[in-house]
Amino acid sequence: MKIAVASGKGGAGKTSIAASLVLAKRGVLAMDLDVEEPNLGILLGCSPGELRPVHQPVAYVEPDLCSGCGRCAQACAYGAIAWFGSGLPVVNESLCHGCGVCPLVCPTGAMREREKVIGEIRSGFVDGAPFLEGRLEVGGVSTVRLIEATIQAGESLHADDWIMDAPPGASCPVSAVLREADAAILVVEPTPFGLSDVAGVLEVVADMKKPAGIVANKTGMGDLSLDDLCRRFSVEVFARYPFTRSAAKAGARGVCPYRSEETWVWKTESLWRAIERRFS
Ligand code: SF4
Ligand code: SF4
Known part of the structure; x- marks a missing residue:
């Protein structure tokens, strides 16, 4: 199953959730398609070695x-x-x-x-499983083309399960990732901006008729109800990750909170169960 992890805006914690999903399940192909600002590899502790230019x-x-x-x-x-x-x-x-x-x-x-x-594809391994990262040239604009080239490189690895860290927002780059996905996880901060921005991605997901689930991140920092959003788009909240200073500090140090926070371990295991129950 190919899962896209997306969010309406940057800073919602999308990459931390994507990294946690990778770390919680062995053998998953991890793919960083946030090509303008790839940092999934940092959170996974992976330094991709092989580089391939994309033209x-x-x-x-x-x-x-x-x-x-x-x-x-x-x-x-x-x-x-x-x-x-x-x-x-x-x-x-x-x-x-x-x-x-x-x-x-x-x-x-x-x-x-x-x-x-226009950029390059870097590859490496996380706990023996493949990792790919698309990285756009500084000042480059060919985001979609690089995303498509990175996905094509992923196809050649023949992995059953993919976690794709999508670019933030609701424009063409995220659509390029969602097109390839079997299902989407949308990470949202329960704040006015968070809810407003994720609605745009949910509209794209609905247009593409992809199944989707919500992950509420940093709960406690913003506590707006997600009920209206879930009703409007017929989606449900799969997991809620509370805001903690220690998780925020871990992220700022480039450490995935999954490696340092016990809560993130069991929340992510529960998230995988919800994904398998609802998307399989
Ligand atoms: S102006 Fe453009 S279209 Fe016209 S001859 Fe020159 S290159 Fe060709
Ligand atoms: S983007 Fe403009 S300049 Fe570039 S190939 Fe297309 S028409 Fe020509």
Whole structure:
């Protein structure tokens, strides 16, 4: 079973829950798909060794062939081509998504593509089980492409169970992870911001018709009821992790609270039971 661990916003404790699920069950493929800020490996105590660059095409102009017609700039949906009414267009590589449209519309063949490194996939082991991490180049924008490449690398490992640490939010990167998942665990802080943000992810999950469960994290710090949310999206709370200063300190030191807090051990075992009961 492939499980995505997602949250509406950063700081909800998504990666701590994902790491705890990995540590509580041997043999799970752990995958960090929060490619702009991967830190699952830190919490798991894994230093991935092998690196593999991931490429994507980016556009460039062959000046001698360009007629200065501007069609490429008009066609680019990402605003990656600047053209000032005449002369050569300028491609902003950091905005180019390699969609391949501008070479198609260019009447002279001046717009071309070359391969550019957008990030890398790192691999390693956690207690003998495989670990993969996608890591975006600094300033890179090709998040979805790197997530898809990392998932593809995961497929080749033929693991039965996956825990995928998804990016926060409810936009295209998290959708790329949810598409691959059999089910989703959504981590929420019971605060006004937490509830509002997780509702956006639950809408994406509902649109994709994926089964989902809620994990309430840092309870006691915010105590808003999750009842309305659960009713609205027909989901239930699988586990509640209380806020403790010691767990927060462990996380700040890069230690998964599962390794230092007894409560996290039995809460995570109970969470796995809920996952297996509801998603199998
Ligand atoms: S390849 Fe696509 S994103 Fe890149 S510059 Fe051309 S049209 Fe824009
Ligand atoms: S479409 Fe081709 S010819 Fe026209 S401005 Fe762009 S690169 Fe130059």
